[in-house]
Amino acid sequence: MYNKRLYENLLIYLEKHEWKGFETQYKGLKAFVNEKFPDFTIILPKRYETPDVSQRIDDSINTISLITEEKKNLLINSLYRFDVDFHNYRVPGKEILSISLDLTEEIISSMRRIIYLSALSEFEKVRDEFKKEKKSKIEISTEYLKQCKFGHTWKGSFGFTIETPLNPKSIGIFKDVTPTYERKISQKIYDGMKVIKRAEELNTDSYIVDNVEVGFNRKMLKEILEIGENIKHNQLEYSTSWAPMLPAQTEYTDVKNFTLKRKTFDLVEKAISKLIPEDDIFEIIFYGFPVGLKSEKEMLLDDKLAGNRFIYVKGVSEIMKRSVILKLEVEHVNYLKAVHAHENHQDVRLKCKVRKKPKGWEVLKLLSFDIMDE
Secondary structure (H helix, E strand, O other): OOOHHHHHHHHHHHHHOOOEEEEOOOOOEEEEEOOOOOOOEEEEEOOOOOOOHHHHHHHHHHHHHHHHOOOHHHHHHHHHOOOEEEEEEEOOOOOOOOOOHHHHHHHHHHHHHHHHHHHHHHHOOOHHHHHHHOOOHHHHHHHHHHHOEEEEOOOOOOEEEEEEEOOHHHHOOOOOOOOOHHHHHHHHHHHHHHHHHHHHHHOOOHHHHHOOOOOOOHHHHHHHHHHHHHOOOOOEEEEEEOOOOOOOOHHHOOOOEEEEOHHHHHHHHHHHHHOOOHHHEEEEEEEEEEEOOOOHHHHHOOOOOOOOEEEEEEEEEOOOOOOEEEEEEEOHHHHHHHHHHHHOOOOEEEEEEEEEOOOOEEEEEEEEEEEOOO
């Protein structure tokens, strides 16, 4: 008996491999043909809820197996995982007959948190896709987490896997497909592991800190550290198996496995201590006026135009109780804007990430710099 998921994945498989569907003389059946294989026709029910659906699916799989010369059992397995990315964690060479329920629960809990936090992080990049649903990123991320399956998969070994499904409806036509929200979540985890592994190779926690936006944020790193503490003195091996439905980009297939050594977890712990808790960081809109700048004519005579510069902007934001002066390091193009605004008595609008310090505010990252009334 084939389940509905395999039936739906089989339809997507046919579309992806250029099988065109046509109506038949029977209202409940659809025929699929492929110009590359003119001697074969695949017949499937239009709906899964039909009496002979399993037989029709089996006949279709037999046909595809014959054409592609792929073993039937392997084809069935690939169809079941056709729309799922797999994240595999294991302790290399560690063989055990049983795992305590408490330890299993703790490790899976950390894995769940990594998925959830990655979903929250990637939501910001695709926010517009969810406007119609009118749900918060917490609701979207929580709903996605419920679709994921977690479990201990290797009998006699210390290993866990996570199944993170893609959304077939968001794939559409398969030409020039960009990563979906669900795939971006998987890529975030891969990127995070890749950054940690590179930090291990360079033997510096600074690499993790400097690449926190590409890799894991502070909360995610704490979950990685938690897994490291639970596996005691052992290494951790991580790998990703990408869903065949959406081929992975080259940069996500160059490394198959990441083996994190014990010293890696020490680097992670050091990086965590250096990173600012996300709750202490604010993304603000700041309105102000650049102060203490040269005129444009003086600036043109300066030989040091190319590099970044520090400027000061006096103004206000919704989270600040009074007017303050922010110190910002800006690129040359934004320095020109600041000088122009100063010369023409125009205010500027800044979007930036800041944190509160005992005296004043520190700008962590400038996101945008615009002159008002332009």
